[in-house]
Amino acid sequence: MEMPSTLTYREHIETLKDDLDFEEQGDAIYLHHEEDEARLLWAFHRPSGSHPIQVSDPNTDVAIMAFNHSRLGALERFTRLNPEVIGDPDLRRHIRNRSRMLFRALVDNDFSELLEVLNLFPVFIDQACDQMINGRIWNENYANALRASHFLALAEEHITDRLIEGIIRRLRPLNSYNFDEAKELLSELSNQAQKLHSEIKMHYCAEFEKWIAREKLHPLQTIVLQKQITFLKESHV
16 A cells, blocks of 8 residues: 555544554555655554564664554664664664663663663663662562672773662572572572672672571581682682
């Protein structure tokens, strides 16, 4: 179906809205339309969110509109985005609100996708740090010590006490650990000691000492755990 010459692009899209195949018709006409304005309007009006290819549109206005109206996950959305938008601070400002929401979700997960995004696009580290500090915790998808350390390495120039606190809030609390789980975690931390950030090691040492003081362990169990805690402490020196 072709667009009648008497209609504007906006008017034509309005005429298609009641059709069952509205999105299919719109994609056929507007996804690769030669006019930037037509592609821009379709990125906004497409009912299931902008099409993935629109996020990569060579026109930065279209790409920004598509990024903001996309339903793609964070990693795919950032990797598809027109690189010119990422590289230009003025253009990046137009995706800041949507980026903030994406990083809010990323830091509220296990940090795996967060680290992928930041390794590819370190320019967004300020937004990641902001959400690490100010974002609320909605899910119990805790980060592990190694990923938390990797994040701190990427955020080295942004490290503050508040950032450290934000990261620690996203590590699994030790309250529910039994002896075997505690021993396994300490063993894992000891094996990773050279790769862990000093702040993460200090946190776990302090938390495990509190945990031991709280639990009624056999003296031999305490000795086993304390030996690993000492190793972790000394690896920090």
